[in-house]
Amino acid sequence: MEKLDTRLIKNFEERNLSKHSLGWISDYRSTAINLVKEMGMPKLSDEDWRFTSLKDFSLKDFSPIFSSKSNFKKPSLPDYIDKIDGYFIYIHNGNLVSGTEYPFIVEPLEASFEYPEVKKVLLDDTLSKNKDFFYELGSAFIENGLYLKINKSQKIDKPIIIINSFDSELDNKFLNTRNIFFFGESSSAEIIEYSLSDSQNEYFLNKTTTVNIESNSNVEHLLVEAGNKNSYIFSNLKIIQSRDSNFTTNSILTGGLLIRNNVHPMLNGEGANSNILGLYLSTEEQLMDNYMFVEHLKANCESRQLYKGLLNDSSKGVFHGRILVHEEAQQTNAYQTNRNLLLSDDAQVDTKPQLEIYADDVKCSHGATIGQIDKEALLYLRARGISKDKAMLMLIKAFTDEVCEPIKNQTLLDAFHNIVNNWFEKSKLTN
Amino acid sequence: MLEIINLHAEVEGQKILQGLNLKIDKGEVHSIMGPNGSGKSTLASILAGKEDYDITDGDIVYKGESILELSPDERAQEGIFLAFQYPIEIPGVSNGYFLREAYNCINEARGNKPLKPVQFGKLAKEKIKMLKMDDSFLQRSLNEGFSGGEKKRNEILQMAILEPLLSILDETDSGLDIDALQIVANGVNSLRSKETSFLVITHYQRLLDYIVPDFVHVLVEGRIVKSGNKDLALELESKGYSWLED
Ligand SMILES: Nc1ncnc2c1ncn2[C@@H]1O[C@H](COP(=O)(O)OP(=O)(O)O)[C@@H](O)[C@H]1O
Ligand SMILES: [Mg+2]
Numbered sequence: 001m002e003k004l005d006t007r008l009i010k011n012f013e014e015r016n017l018s019k020h021s022l023g024w025i026s027d028y029r030s031t032a033i034n035l036v037k038e039m040g041m042p043k044l045s046d047e048d049w050r051f052t053s054l055k056d057f058s059l060k061d062f063s064p065i066f067s068s069k070s071n072f073k074k075p076s077l078p079d080y081i082d083k084i085d086g087y088f089i090y091i092h093n094g095n096l097v098s099g100t101e102y103p104f105i106v107e108p109l110e111a112s113f114e115y116p117e118v119k120k121v122l123l124d125d126t127l128s129k130n131k132d133f134f135y136e137l138g139s140a141f142i143e144n145g146l147y148l149k150i151n152k153s154q155k156i157d158k159p160i161i162i163i164n165s166f167d168s169e170l171d172n173k174f175l176n177t178r179n180i181f182f183f184g185e186s187s188s189a190e191i192i193e194y195s196l197s198d199s200q201n202e203y204f205l206n207k208t209t210t211v212n213i214e215s216n217s218n219v220e221h222l223l224v225e226a227g228n229k230n231s232y233i234f235s236n237l238k239i240i241q242s243r244d245s246n247f248t249t250n251s252i253l254t255g256g257l258l259i260r261n262n263v264h265p266m267l268n269g270e271g272a273n274s275n276i277l278g279l280y281l282s283t284e285e286q287l288m289d290n291y292m293f294v295e296h297l298k299a300n301c302e303s304r305q306l307y308k309g310l311l312n313d314s315s316k317g318v319f320h321g322r323i324l325v326h327e328e329a330q331q332t333n334a335y336q337t338n339r340n341l342l343l344s345d346d347a348q349v350d351t352k353p354q355l356e357i358y359a360d361d362v363k364c365s366h367g368a369t370i371g372q373i374d375k376e377a378l379l380y381l382r383a384r385g386i387s388k389d390k391a392m393l394m395l396i397k398a399f400t401d402e403v404c405e406p407i408k409n410q411t412l413l414d415a416f417h418n419i420v421n422n423w424f425e426k427s428k429l430t431n
Numbered sequence: 432m433l434e435i436i437n438l439h440a441e442v443e444g445q446k447i448l449q450g451l452n453l454k455i456d457k458g459e460v461h462s463i464m465g466p467n468g469s470g471k472s473t474l475a476s477i478l479a480g481k482e483d484y485d486i487t488d489g490d491i492v493y494k495g496e497s498i499l500e501l502s503p504d505e506r507a508q509e510g511i512f513l514a515f516q517y518p519i520e521i522p523g524v525s526n527g528y529f530l531r532e533a534y535n536c537i538n539e540a541r542g543n544k545p546l547k548p549v550q551f552g553k554l555a556k557e558k559i560k561m562l563k564m565d566d567s568f569l570q571r572s573l574n575e576g577f578s579g580g581e582k583k584r585n586e587i588l589q590m591a592i593l594e595p596l597l598s599i600l601d602e603t604d605s606g607l608d609i610d611a612l613q614i615v616a617n618g619v620n621s622l623r624s625k626e627t628s629f630l631v632i633t634h635y636q637r638l639l640d641y642i643v644p645d646f647v648h649v650l651v652e653g654r655i656v657k658s659g660n661k662d663l664a665l666e667l668e669s670k671g672y673s674w675l676e677d
Contacts, residue, residue: 377521379517381529383503383507384537385536387536395521397523398521399521
């Protein structure tokens with residue numbers, strides 16, 4: 001049988017995707033599809049894919065879907081999301097649901113191709129030396145997606161909540177989305193991205209987001225990947241930070257049979273600050289592969305990575321933490337911590353730091369732990385009358401809570417706690 | 432209140448308790464002394480319900496029923512409290528939250544309504560004052576970064592808040608200076624009543640000047656080899672244990 005990548009390349013050609021009315025998009029797609037052909041689906045022998053086999057995935061038959069024909073029905077969100085006082089943006093099967101006005105710019109990506117800043121963001125990306133198969137695949141199939149822009153000096157008063165909902169129209173389909181979030185100079189905003197799926201059937205989601213943060217801006221971002229547990233989710237989050245900008249991103253992963261979570265902050269202006277936080281909560285047969293690539297390009301920046309995994313049943317986790325400090329990036333502070341709590345004997349996790357430092361005045365640290373619930377701590381709590389289940393939850397919650405500490409916005413903090421608590425209840429961890 | 436009958440316990444095939452008998456009535460304070468490694472902490476842990484031990488013979492009867500099958504939390508709910516020799520540090524769980532959960536779990540089991548955070552805060556602050564601790568303590572993580580003395584005091588604070596019927600103190604006095612020792616002893620004495628019983632494990636006679644026991648027992652190699660009144664503690668202090676060891 002033909003491999004998935006071969007079939008997707010064929011599909012690309014049949015659809016004539018390399019012909020777009022905008023010449024630079026045609027070129028952009030052609031360059032990307034050539035890279036896709038050249039690279040091929042990642043294998044275990046690729047250093048960056050050592051722990052995650054795509055063998056089963058590469059034999060699947062997913063065909064691309066672009067425009068959705070199913071009617072949008074407001075997805076049933078948990079109350080703690082639905083009741084947030086925020087600006088809700090709905091994206092249904094990859095298509096922006098229009099009809100709402102916002103005090104900032106929200107458009108389908110395609111409509112934004114003519115904007116110079118969008119063109120610049122996309123073309124700048126192609127200059128990167130670090131090529132990723134799924135990233136290039138996303139560039140080849142670029143069409144669906146969201147363009148979000150906060151203007152210079154704009155302060156958004158309420159969180160922006162982007163709801164990505166999927167229904168059965170996506171069963172066995174390949175959905176490619178490309179988002180660009182642009183934060184103008186001295187702006188500030190909070191964003192929650194929440195994705196959920198109505199159907200339990202498998203789909204292949206390839207999601208690429210570029211976050212462009214101009215100087216002196218403050219952005220907090222909470223990403224919740226709660227798609228169904230049969231899906232294949234590849235997420236690429238790239239952040240380009242200018243001078244004196246502050247960015248905090250916190251990913252909570254609960255969905256997917258296989259999820260690859262690439263986060264690539266580029267600290268590209270002096271005084272930029274980045275918190276890269278994440279929680280991977282896996283059960284059953286889930287595989288959650290986190291690939292962090294923190295790139296310090298300019299001096300006097302600070303990055304703090306804190307990723308924690310809670311793994312149950314026979315699920316598997318991966319944390320690959322790469323830090324690259326360029327020669328010019330003196331006085332860099334770069335910290336990385338990865339902690340894992342295994343809740344069952346069959347759960348497994350691989351963790352690997354990778355530091356490449358070319359500047360000489362750098363503070364860099366990394367640490368990783370893999371452990372189980374501390375039996376003595378459990379006894380201590382139980383000896384005070386707290387039931388085993390409750391005591392376990394207290395210890396697990398103490399473990400996961402640390403991940404949200406750098407978040408400042410109260411709405412985002414509340415959402416974090418609600419999502420994690422709800423997941424605990426649903427997952428019945430203590431059986 | 433408590434009757435330990437011919438208790439035999441081992442861990443990984445090593446015999447630790449070898450036919451221990453002990454009866455504690457309501458309102459009594461018993462003290463256990465004994466050399467290092469004689470099985471004092473093992474006895475305390477077994478009473479609290481720690482599961483690492485094999486009980487090969489004997490029984491533990493509490494309030495008229497065997498508790499061997501009860502979990503640690505069920506025992507605590509029934510009114511058994513162990514002040515640990517080495518209280519563990521639990522980062523990320525605040526003292527205040529932990530104490531309220533524990534209080535509510537135990538009181539729920541006793542058929543009482545849980546207390547709201549504000550109500551509980553009042554109660555906790557009273558007890559904190561009694562133990563001459565600082566209020567900020569409630570916000571700190573459970574035992575994290577506490578000095579040895581603070582950890583011991585925290586055990587007694589928990590005891591004072593949870594109001595157990597049977598309190599087991601495992602070397603709570605070790606490592607305390609005389610001021611802290613008095614504070615801890617006051618905390619214990621404030622709980623003494625006709626309804627409550629204590630098992631005070633200690634190495635030093637000193638503590639027993641402040642918490643005066645009704646009975647003193649000597650544990651050697653997993654067995655009680657001698658019992659007496661508080662004067663026995665003084666005798667042990669001057670003569671050591673070797674005269675009892677064979
Ligand atoms: N969980 C355990 N595993 C292995 N050995 C143990 C364990 N608990 C106690 N022991 C052993 O049992 C003996 C008694 O220990 P312990 O009860 O702590 O004595 P004490 O408190 O009187 O000093 C010691 O030899 C100790 O090493
Ligand atoms: Mg001991």
